[in-house]
Each structure stands twice: as C-alpha cells, then as structure tokens.
Amino acid sequence: MRNAHSSPPIVQAHGLWKRFGALTVLKGVDLEVAEKQLVFIIGPSGSGKSTLLRCLNRLETPDDGAITIDGINLLSPKTDINKARQRIGMVFQSFNLYPHMTARQNVTLALRKVLGRGKEEADIAARHALDRVGLGERMDHFPAQLSGGQQQRVAIARAIALEPRVMLFDEPTSALDPELVGGVLSVMRELRESGMTMVVVSHEMAFARAAADTVIFMADGEKLEEGPPAQIFEQPQHERTRSFIRQIDRH
C-alpha cells in the first residue's frame, strides 16, 4: 500500500448506521482512507454502497456513527456543511450536469457562488479543470451537445475545480456506452497519479486491479471483506465475495 502509513487517515467513518423506514441499509460500517490512497468499493446492487458514499458528503445523514474528513466533524451541527462540501468532491452515476448551463458555467457556478471567486478568476480555473479532463475545446458546449463520456468528464472537472481533498465516485462509468468508459477511467487514473485521495464505487475490476490501494467488498449493509486488490480478487476469504467476483469477471 503506497503511502498508507505515512499520514493519519483523511477520511474516518466509524459505526455508520442508516435506516430508511423499516429497511436498514448500513449496519455499523467503518471506513478509513489515508491521504493519496484510492479505496475501491464493490458489492451487489442494494448493498448500501451509494448510501455510504452519500453519507460521506452528508447528502444522507447517518442515524448513528461518526465521520471526520480532513479534520472536520461532518455530523456536528456546528459544522458549516456547505463549506465542508467544497473539500469533498462527488461524481454521480448520472452525471447530473446542469442542462441549462455550458460546460464552463457548470464548472464556474460553485467557484463563484461558494468560493466567491470573480468571473475572470473562475473562468481561468474552469479552463484549467476542463483542460485536465481533455475538454478545454468544449468549454462552451451545453451538456446535450456532449457525449455521455464527455459529460462525465465535465462533471469531474466541476468537482476538481474546487480543489477538494477527497473525491467520491459513485459508479462513474455505469451509465456509459462501453467505448466511452476508457476516457473517463484515464482521467480518474491521472487524478490518482497526481495524488488525489479517492473513494470509488464501481464494477471496473481491471481499473481496481491497476489503481486501487484497498478493495472493500460490501454486502447487506456490511463491510464483509477488505484488503489489497490482489488479495480480494485472487484469494477472497468469503464465499459471497468469491461468487460476486466470479459473476463480474464473466462480463
């Protein structure tokens, strides 16, 4: 594990519980991510992966547990959540670009309204972020004029322009046609190389093998298994992990 022991964990989540009515979706999940580490989460649909990620950005509020990110207690009522969220980037399965704004405007909105940057300064940051995802040329296109892969890269630019300490990815390539997946993954790999701390929920096993420090297998709201990719993929301890990986690999 690269860098894993050199600094204290930047993401510390302990004993997270989350219920939706009668359904318990998270059953005391712990998660620690060290700086510059990439944690990869896999697991069957409905196992609570998205809910866990959304808790880390407090789009959901856990019923119980503690979350500290970059030294900020995320669940304290005293925390300015909007300020905290600048430090935690999030990328969604369905992109969620603002359809009424160009790529540039999608990126500059939070720069201007949250960070209070001026128009010029925000534009420069937006250009830089869009260049990084390879879309500097498409700054003034609307989402409807971009392919799914390009839209997702704009969404990544929107998040990294705020210079977050942690990036959360919720199945960033699941809504994409197969030929568009590569572009998004290479942007993610570049981010990882530049030292971004990342938590990624995905089914892209090849990417996990190549880029992840830790792989977590979740089932029924619990963390069933955790370890380096080689261990999880080659010698899974649990029968459920084994059968899940076998199923995914068949695709």
Added chain:
Amino acid sequence: MDDFVQAFLNLDIISQASPILWRGLWQTLLLAVMVVPLGLIGGVILALLSTAPLRWVRILAAGWVDLFRAIPPLVLLVFLYAGLPFAGLDVGAWGAVAIGFFLNTGAYYGEVLRAGIDSVPRGQTEAARSTGLSQAQTLAFVVLPQAVRNVMPDLISNTVEVVKLTSIASVVALPELLFQARQAQNVTYNASPIVAAAVAYFLLLWPLVRLMSRLENKAMAGRG
C-alpha cells in the same frame, strides 16, 4: 368578529335565501350538463379539422380556435344576448349561453384534443390501417381513445374552467347560482348569500381541483 359574522356568515339570512340559492345551484348544474357536452362536440370537430390532411383546413381551424381564444367569453355572451336582437335574432339567455359556450369552450377543448391526437405516434394509425380499419374506425377506436387518455389532466382542468365559467351567465340574467345570490344580496343588503354561493362552488369543484393538481404534478415530473 360579531360584525363580520353578521355581514358575511349570517345564518338567518342564508336560510331565508336558501330556497332560491338551491334553485340557482340546480340551474348551474343544468347549465354545466348542457355546456360541457356542447363544448366537447365543438372540440372534437375542431381537433379533427386541426389534424386534417389538407393544409388550408388546418390553418382555418387554427385561426378559428385563436379567434375564440382571443375574445373574452363574457364579450361573446353579451354580443350574442344584447347585440344579435338588433339583427332581428333574439336567441334568449339560454340560447346565447349555449352558442357562446359552444364557440368559446369548443376552442379550448379543441386545442387540448389536438395536442392529444398529435401525441399518438403515427405508427398507431399505420398499424390500424394495415389491419384494414377505415380512417374513421382508426380515429374512433385507436387514435381518439389514446389521445383522450394522454391529455386527461388537461381535459379535467378545462372542464373545471367551464363549470366556473357558467357563472358569467348571471350577467345575461340567467337565474343560475351567482345570479340568485346577487338577487338575495340585493333584497337583504347582506353579503352572506354570496358567501354561501362561493362555498357551494368551492365544495362542488374542490375534489376536481385536488385531482387536477395531482395529475399535473405527475405529468410534469414525467417531462422533467
């Protein structure tokens, strides 16, 4: 507070006026039962003309619809009731209301139904014709039923508007609910009968309004 109750919710006066208010309500219901079908008939005719194969027919139909969407219904009604007699054509209050609603309401129903017909994919007509159904049969059994279902929220909403609109018949002295309430108010110098009429309209139409806002929210959510 007491003054307020005396002026607006005077039960004595309302019970005094209740016979003529009931008669008014009855006339309002009768009006609604007359003008809604009239408007629907006008609407179906206009919708069919608006989707006709001939271009000039479609343009004429659209012009007709716009004409009667631009004229306030009360203006139309006053014209039919007070203007036509000058041409030796006295149609009376009921006649004026019937013609006026046929023209005005028909235009609105026509627009709604046209949108409904447009929303049925062409493939439906082609499939029906390919099985040997005539054009009229295709319209009646395949296109119109789907069209009506697709624009049900707008049809209901339009019908609520039509029932509300019957209140303008009071202006041409047709003794419907609002007219009777005004009469009672004139005699008693008290606004309670009008409040009672308002409550009656509200109770009559509230269920439909609730239903409407549910359907509208659903339709919009589907579009977003």
Added chain:
Amino acid sequence: MTGFENFAFSFLNMKVMAQYLPQIAQGFVLTVWLAVLIVVAGLASGLALALVRSFGIRPLNWLIIFVVDLFRALPPLVIIVLLFFGLPAAGLGLSGFAATWLSLTLVLMAFSEEIFWAGLTSVHKGQWEASRSTGLTFTQTLRHVVVPQALRITIPPLTNRTIAITKGTALGSVVGVSEILGASQSAMSFSANPSPLMLGAIAYLVLFIPVVAFGRWVESRFAWKR
C-alpha cells in the same frame, strides 16, 4: 334597405363607431393597465408562494395549498362580486378596478403557484445533489440550478393560463369598470346601436390575437424540447 345594409347599419355603423371610438380607446388603455398589473402581481406572488413552499414547512404548506385550491375552485366573477359588494360591509370599500385587479391577481397567483411548484418538483433530484455536493446552499441551488430549469418547463402552461386569466378583465364591466366591454356596453345603450360592441370585440382581438399567437409560438418552441 337590403339585408346587408340593415346588418351594416346595426353592426358596422361608421358614424356611431367614430362617435364612441375615444371612449372605447380609453377602455382599451384601462384594460391594458389592468392586465399588466394583474400579470406582474399574479406571477410574482405565485412564484413567491412556490418558493416558500419548497422550504417544506408543513403547516405553512397546508395553508398555501388551501389558498391555492380555493382560488382555483372559485369562479373569478364570484370573487369579484364578493370583494366588490361584500367588502363594504366590513368597512372596506374597494373600487371596481381594485376589486377586479385583486380578484384576478389572486386567481393568477393560485394557478401560477401550482405551475411553478410542478416545475420545481420536476427538476431531477440529482440536480439538487450535484449542486449541494459542490457546497452551494439550499437557496443558491434553488436560484441558480433549479429555478432556471423549472422556468423552462413551466413557460408554455404559464403563458396559456396567463392569457386566459387576463381576458377576465372583461368581468370588470360587471362592477362598473369602464374597460373595453364596460365602455362599449354603455356606448351601446346610449346609441341604441350594437356597433360599439363590435368595436369593442375588435379591440379585444387587436389586444389578444398577438398574445394568443405568441402563446402558440411559445408552445411549439418549448413543448417537445429536451
């Protein structure tokens, strides 16, 4: 006189029309004023109510829903009559103009609130989440992300509803407002000739045909987009 001459004398009597043209022109101006005041106040208050509703404060929302339902269910003429003939009893006399304005404003407020609200809720949940995840506040998200998208989807129904309610200005004639219909009716009774009414109808067409055509254009422009 032939039949046509008879008809022309009754309905297209140039002499009568010329005589009452100024009066009806005044009515025209009054109608436009009334309409503008209704549209501005009605749409602004409707949007305000929808925004307040989006904060999700339970008892307040029930109140909003009730008020909206009330003014959607009551015929505008009933509201006008109630305000004009009823309010003086509460020591609060309104002019016919004010009663008509207030009534139609309340009606437009109710209808537009419902349309705005449906528009707001039609914006996908993911838009809220994406915006909040970048640190924008609830109000910033509403203003910069949700409202612009909601407006787009609400414009066609809003235009049609606004036109329909603005035409209700003619109801003002019932409570003595000398807008187009009021002016032409009194001209008709003075001259014992229906030509002024014809002139009034033409005035309405001049006023509303462009608006209706605009509504049609808006509808075709926005309806099948996205």
